[in-house]
Amino acid sequence: MPEDVVSFYESEGRLDEVVNVPNEEVVNKVIKILKCLANPVRLKMLALLRKPHCVCLLSCVLGLDLTLVSHHLAKLRRKGLVDMKPIARARIYERKNETIKLAIKELLDLLGISPYELVQ
DSSP: OOHHHHHHHHHTTOTTOOOOOOOHHHHHHHHHHHHHHTSHHHHHHHHHTTSOEEHHHHHHHHTOOHHHHHHHHHHHHHTTSEEEEEETTEEEEEEOHHHHHHHHHHHHHHHTOOGGGGGO
16 A cells, blocks of 8 residues: 555554455345336335325326336335235235335445434
């Protein structure tokens, strides 16, 4: 390492610090969920799914075709972010809060941010 870099770490008392690379599996898992949520339609759907709703209601509220709504819901379902239960001919979708909480926790852990820092 260049001398000025060594001096920096020495002045910070971090010369003997062990630097750990984040776990690749966790990084990839967080990336997949963030990519899924990067779509504005899917993020709006998750916000609407605070309570269970059918595809037809989501389609009306979002002003989107039923097939497009179903496509986005399928992506959310594959990532484990929503559950679906058939009721008669309708498909009712519900947000899986525990999966979302876990993904947020893993992201914060990865970035070294304590959840308690968020409420300050």
